[in-house]
Each structure stands twice: as structure tokens, then as C-alpha cells.
Amino acid sequence: MIIGVPKEIKNNENRVGITPAGVEALVSRGHKVYIEKDAGLGSGISNEEYINAGAEILNNAADVWNKAEMVIKVKEPLPSEYQYFRPGLILFTYLHLAAEEKLTKALAEKEVVAIAYETVEDEEGRLPLLTPMSEVAGRLSIQMGANWLTKYNGGSGVLLGGVPGVEPGKVVIIGGGVVGVNAAKMALGLGADVTILDINPERLRYLDDIFHGNVKTVISNKYNIARLVKEADLVVGAVLIPGAKAPSLITDEMIKSMKPGSVIVDVAIDQGGCVEGITPTTHENPVNVRHGVILYSVANMPGSVARTSTFALTSCTLPYAIKLADLGYKKAMELDPGLAKGMNVYKGKVCYKAVADAFGMEYTPLEELL
Numbered sequence: 530m531i532i533g534v535p536k537e538i539k540n541n542e543n544r545v546g547i548t549p550a551g552v553e554a555l556v557s558r559g560h561k562v563y564i565e566k567d568a569g570l571g572s573g574i575s576n577e578e579y580i581n582a583g584a585e586i587l588n589n590a591a592d593v594w595n596k597a598e599m600v601i602k603v604k605e606p607l608p609s610e611y612q613y614f615r616p617g618l619i620l621f622t623y624l625h626l627a628a629e630e631k632l633t634k635a636l637a638e639k640e641v642v643a644i645a646y647e648t649v650e651d652e653e654g655r656l657p658l659l660t661p662m663s664e665v666a667g668r669l670s671i672q673m674g675a676n677w678l679t680k681y682n683g684g685s686g687v688l689l690g691g692v693p694g695v696e697p698g699k700v701v702i703i704g705g706g707v708v709g710v711n712a713a714k715m716a717l718g719l720g721a722d723v724t725i726l727d728i729n730p731e732r733l734r735y736l737d738d739i740f741h742g743n744v745k746t747v748i749s750n751k752y753n754i755a756r757l758v759k760e761a762d763l764v765v766g767a768v769l770i771p772g773a774k775a776p777s778l779i780t781d782e783m784i785k786s787m788k789p790g791s792v793i794v795d796v797a798i799d800q801g802g803c804v805e806g807i808t809p810t811t812h813e814n815p816v817n818v819r820h821g822v823i824l825y826s827v828a829n830m831p832g833s834v835a836r837t838s839t840f841a842l843t844s845c846t847l848p849y850a851i852k853l854a855d856l857g858y859k860k861a862m863e864l865d866p867g868l869a870k871g872m873n874v875y876k877g878k879v880c881y882k883a884v885a886d887a888f889g890m891e892y893t894p895l896e897e898l899l
């Protein structure tokens with residue numbers, strides 16, 4: 530198969546869809562890999578490293594997209610990339626379509642074979658291609674929160690760990706999945722007072738066990754969210770309903786009730802965000818201020834620590850890329866039903882229900898199309 534890896538163009542997105550190890554693995558199995566010139570530089574990977582692994586470097590994005598049978602990316606295509614869509618092109622990347630109506634329609638109109646990292650499942654129903662970046666974003670959320678709490682950034686001036694004689698800052702994490710656990714690890718490491726809310730009592734039991742009672746666990750409902758957000762110095766939005774638009778849980782009224790200079794990091798922004806009325810920001814201009822509260826809502830947080838993120842992401846995506854290239858997507862999905870869950874748009878139809886529901890579009894099960 531001919532595989533193309535373009536340079537990412539989202540604001541400050543320094544990750545890249547493949548490493549030299551991935552190129553080597555694909556080329557040694559008889560595939561051809563084209564990489565856009567300088568695509569790896571943001572992750573510390575030179576053109577020469579790709580060439581030495583067997584890739585061919587192309588000077589522009591158009592050539593990479595047009596020559597490839599499968600494009601491997603990191604982030605969802607931006608409007609300037611829609612021109613490269615064509616029937617039968619396999620696109621393997623994060624898509625977050627429930628928050629991207631225009632992209633959903635463009636992929637359907639051009640009959641792209643659109644496979645989203647974030648909805649691929651393993652045998653236990655976990656999300657193996659979302660997990661590595663959720664680990665990164667969860668950890669980063671506390672770093673970012675601590676940074677925006679500083680006075681020179683307009684924050685309240687709270688040090689999350691406190692000091693002897695002064696109590697620590699209060700961190701409230703809504704959603705106790707992968708982002709939530711990793712945020713909690715970092716916040717506990719700093720010495721903060723940590724509370725995690727989740728709708729799943731079993732998950733709260735698990736969190737109580739693994740953190741040996743060092744985090745408070747609270748069932749998630751409107752009443753408890755309002756009560757805890759009001760007292761928080763830093764809130765992390767970490768909820769997910771796979772493939773769907775994130776539920777709006779932190780209302781404008783709740784933001785008004787918070788102390789001025791407190792911070793909300795809405796990690797769930799890539800699925801639309803869990804704060805009422807929130808919109809995505811960029812690494813260049815990462816925050817908005819509402820009612821004196823700082824709202825951080827960057828949809829590609831791991832792009833800022835690209836070296837770590839690229840290697841973490843591609844170590845998980847590569848085995849799937851190899852399956853797709855070796856077997857073709859039909860056979861690969863027949864043998865691995867979890868990979869089939871990644872198919873969001875196919876033959877012009879939306880075949881992931883939560884995406885179709887987000888826009889009132891028709892849902893067609895993949896089995897009817899393959």
C-alpha cells in the first residue's frame with residue numbers, strides 16, 4: 530500500500546503521524562511511505578532519519594495526499610485540507626467528528642474511508658488509540674492549571690501544593706477515566722487537595738483503591754458539580770461519552786460562583802467541551818476569561834509536548850496501521866471488530882451512531898455498507 534504522512538497544520542501542532550521505526554516496519558513489509566518534508570521536525574525527527582528508515586520525502590502536502598492510498602495523520606483535517614479528499618482514500622487519524630459538522634459532511638460528500646483513532650476499541654471496549662494522548666493531556670492539565678493560577682497570568686495566586694501553615698489548592702476533576710486518573714496523579718504529586726467526580730460508582734471504587742484514599746471520590750450530578758466547582762481553585766473537565774459530543778456539565782451560573790482567578794482546563798474540548806458555551810482555543814491564545822475565571826480549552830494539548838506525544842501515540846497506532854496496510858481495511862476490520870469501531874464515515878454514510886446523532890444525520894451501520 531502507498532502511505533502518506535503530511536505535516537500537521539493545526540496551530541502549534543508539532544506531532545507527526547509516524548516515526549522512523551514505523552516507516553521501517555511498513556517498508557520492510559513491502560509498503561511505500563511518503564513523508565512531507567520537515568513533518569517530523571517538531572517532534573525532533575529529521576528528514577534524514579525518515580530517509581534512512583526507507584521513506585521518500587516529498588516537498589509539499591498536495592503530493593503526499595494525492596499519491597497516498599492511506600493518509601496517516603494526528604489531528605483532524607482542517608478546511609484547507611478538504612481539497613485532498615477523494616473517494617476511497619483511507620484517512621487514519623483523530624477526527625472528533627461529533628464536534629466537527631463541516632468535516633463530517635466533507636468526508637461523506639467525498640466518500641473518504643474515515644477511520645478515527647478515538648473510537649477504535651480493544652477487546653475490553655477500551656479506547657487504545659485515545660489512551661496515550663489522554664495520559665499526556667491529563668498530566669498536562671495540572672501543569673497548565675498551575676501555570677494559569679499564577680498572578681502574572683491573571684490567576685488567583687494559589688500554589689496548588691500549599692506550604693506548611695497554608696492549605697493546598699483544591700483541584701476538582703470531572704470524569705475519572707484516563708485523563709482524570711493522570712490529572713489526579715499529577716495534582717496529588719504536587720500536594721493538592723483532589724476530588725474526582727464520575728457517574729460510574731464502580732469507577733469511583735477503583736479510584737479510591739488505587740489512590741489509597743488520598744483522593745475524594747464523589748458521584749457526578751448537577752448538585753455535586755455545582756457545590757464542588759464553587760470551592761475549586763482548578764477544575765479539570767475530563768468526561769467522555771465515546772464518539773459523542775461532550776455533555777455540558779459546568780454551567781455559566783457555576784462559573785459565576787467561582788473565586789476570581791480560578792481556572793478551568795476543559796480537556797474534553799476536542800469533543801465539544803463540558804463547559805456551557807465554551808469554544809476551542811489555540812496554544813497561541815490558550816485562554817478566555819469569563820466572570821473573572823480563566824478558561825483553558827486547547828483541543829490539541831499533547832501537541833505542545835510533541836516529542837513525548839508522537840512516540841506515545843505512534844507506538845499504539847502503528848500495529849493498526851500495519852494491519853490496514855497489510856490486509857486492506859475490509860479484511861482488517863473483519864478480523865478485528867474493535868478496529869471496525871473506528872470507521873466513522875464510509876461510502877458517503879455516517880456509520881458511527883453518536884456522530885450521526887450529534888447532527889441529526891442518518892446513521893447507517895457499517896455492516897450494511899461493507
Ligand SMILES: NC(=O)C1=CN([C@@H]2O[C@H](COP(=O)(O)OP(=O)(O)OC[C@H]3O[C@@H](n4cnc5c(N)ncnc54)[C@H](O)[C@@H]3O)[C@@H](O)[C@H]2O)C=CC1
Pocket residue numbers: 647659660662663664666703704705706707708709726727728729732749750767768769770775776778795796797798799800827828829830831
Ligand atoms: N484537549 C486535548 O488535547 C485532549 C482531549 N482529550 C479528551 O479528553 C476527554 C476524556 O478522555 P478519557 O479520559 O480518555 O476518557 P475515558 O473514557 O477514559 O474517561 C471518561 C470518563 O468520563 C466519565 N463520565 C461520563 N459522563 C460523565 C459525567 N456526566 N460526569 C462525570 N463523569 C462522566 C466516564 O464514566 C469515564 O470514566 C475526551 O473527550 C478526550 O477526547 C484527550 C486527549 C487530548
Ligand SMILES: CC(=O)C(=O)O
Pocket residue numbers: 604623659662663799828829830831832
Ligand atoms: C486526543 C486529542 O484530541 C489529541 O491528542 O489532540
